[in-house]
Amino acid sequence: MTTVHDDLGDQVASDVPMRRIKFTINGVRKAAEVEPRLLLAHLIRQGLGLTGTHMGCDTTNCGACTVLVDGRAIKSCTMLAVQADGHEVTTVEGLATASELHPLQEGFKQEHGLQCGFCTPGMMLAAKALLDANPDPTEEDVRWALSGNLCRCTGYQNIVKSVLWAAAKLRSGSASEPAQEA
């Protein structure tokens, strides 16, 4: 991976303190040379070209940049890329397989859980962390788990329904429709 730095005139490129890190992204092992101040969100978007992780507020408020690190949902704009060294990162690109959408993605489609789509990847990853820990959440559980992710379009109702749809689908195994209406 090539990293290009802005030449700000104050420091020549050889002075930039680079670090070599190894990490796993969506199940694939990677090595990268990163400057310590690079944020995880930038490594994902610019370094790896995975632009499904969105940058919203860039101030630790909105949750659009949510990814999983070792299964925990975190804001990738508020973690340094070097801190991913030795860890496992999952982004929205890691949810679907080549042939099939993840039940969460299907749920957002079925229940109209998105309008502009900007918050959607973050919502899905926060929801995945919830469902991995609690396969049968109540509506309240879902609202609580998503309370760090802001959506300015939907009013949240359909997002909550989408997650409950996905939970039912995951519980019912491979059936094409959820066992119960969410």
Next chain:
Amino acid sequence: MYPSRFRYEAPHSLGEAIGLLREGGDEAKVMAGGQSLVPLMKLRFASPELIVDINNIGGLDYHRADADGTLRIGALCRHVDLERSDLLKSTQPTMAAAAPLIADPLVRNRGTLVGSLCHADPQGDWASVVTALGGSVIAQGPAGRRAIPMADFVTGPFENTLEPDEIAVEAVIPAAQGTRAGGYLKLERRVGDFATVGVAVALETTGGTVRRAGIALTGVGGSTVAAAAAAGALTNRALTAETIEQAADLTAQAANPRTDHRGSAEYKRHMVRTFVVRLLSRDGDSAERAA
């Protein structure tokens, strides 16, 4: 946005970390969860030359009670660990009430209690909780460890008494005299916002009498407000409508709120009073039921 350039070290031992801090002096900063520090660095409110990331140091992610009931919280214990803790639910009502109200679930997955204390934000919830509980911070430096009472730890907004070569390795909550009661109430505009008003109440009671009381306030002063007079008015007395009203008045007097986009000073002071009454009335009820 991204921070200014810094040197980054992620040592594997406290000794190594303290050595790095000695080297870095005033320009070095410890990073634990980074949920306050990274945003500050991105906004260039903080531009440390050296970041000492302690996340690779093993054995700091604990929270546990000693045999006598003293609670110890390690520097890498995340908010989420405290939110899910059965130990807190059964023994620490004030902390158990506050844990789910810290920031939002994503921040709670990474941020730490000890880091929040060090950050010393007047709107930090944990500082009020630990102050109300009479807790302290254990600092480790080249000369060993020392305990700093929470009341002395914060010296002003975003200022603490740590020396440049010290790391806050643990927060300590002393054992209760009798039964613990209390809670934390927080008024916020939306999840993840800073408190408009936060009130922490920590009581230790035996046989219906309050043996020790602590009341501390979030977001209504230049730093965490300890309402000592209010706590004193409850000590060695029973919780009655009269003592509760008196404590609520004294707490409201101790608050020093400012009018801002979250509300007027008058409104905030009123909410402080209301929260104290609610927290103490609830505990009065539960003490009666237990008696």
